[in-house]
Amino acid sequence: MSTTVATRLVAHLQPVTAGAQIADVRIGLGYSAVRLSTGEVGLSWTPKEEARCCQQFGEAGTLVGRPAGDLLGWLERPDALRRMLGLATANALGVRLAPAPATGADVIGLLGLEPADHLVMVGHFGPLLPPIRKTGCRLQIVEAEPDGEELGPEEGRQALGRCSVAIITATSLVTGGLEGYLEALGPVRAAVLLGPSVPLFPEVFRGSRLTHLAGSRVVDGARVLQIVSEGGGTPTLKVHLEAVIVPVG
Known part of the structure; x- marks a missing residue:
């Protein structure tokens, strides 16, 4: 593949970012979550080092109300905390797409x-x-x-x-x-x-x-x-x- 997974994820989901803002962000010990203004929720794993120091995130207090496309773009950032929030946002935005056919869970x-x-x-x-x-x-x-x-x-x-x-x-x-x-x-x-x-x-x-x-x-x-x-x-x-x-x- 000539482009990164993160780049392809951003391109794939960009069309469904229109009108979506960040309504809630939760950074937990095991997982973190993002809720969009239209109600969709997405999950991402929390890196262990981030779970211990997430209170130092410099952009805390500024995320709610931002366009979902902004945080989606964080998938391509170099630091794990922003990638984590970018992935949670991607999974929330993905709810807006028709679900891919599934074949069970085993x-x-x-x-x-x-x-x-x-x-x-x-x-x-x-x-x-x-x-x-x-x-x-x-x-x-x-x-x-x-x-x-x-x-x-x-x-x-x-x-x-x-x-x-x-x-x-x-x-x-x-x-x-x-x-x-x-x-x-x-x-x-x-x-x-x-x-x-x-x-x-x-x-x-x-x-x-x-x-x-x-x-x-x-x-x-x-x-x-x-x-x-x-x-x-x-x-x-x-x-x-x-x-x-x-x-x-």
Whole structure:
């Protein structure tokens, strides 16, 4: 792909920014959320370092009332906090588009893992680890700051070139590593971008080796905003989200 995912996301959503302003912004411990003036709510993962120092955000107090297109453009900024708010805004704006066709919500069933498979997971996504390990496949986990047997980013990119299946968490959209991981992917039989922050727009990812987007649609925006404000994460949010899998091809 000749342009970045962030650039394509901004271009894809720019037509639906007309008339939309930022009505509410919540920066939580696990996730952050944006509500538009027309009611749509979008989520994004909160980087851990930002959760500890978000009170120092210099533009706090100026976000409500701004055009949604302004924050959408932050997807292309270099700092993770602005990218986070840009992604939450993108996911809120995406509600204005016709939803892409989905194929259920069972990621493990979709992948059909077997003992012969080599799965590389970029970002530790704990809920999937027990069912993955039950399949007997070879599993390698990639983290920015690896612990124990985890791989670092450079080793992870090398492993992505050799694996048969890949799961890349949407945190990489916020931290800025997604482009490198997508470029490193070899001829995998399946590659999934995973997590509640995933922007469910398959058009944006065509031309990459991603095969599916496994994300969530907000069902109850008011409850999502409350849980984010109270420091909640995936376990408390998930009952107010609809998990979906969208094919990229």
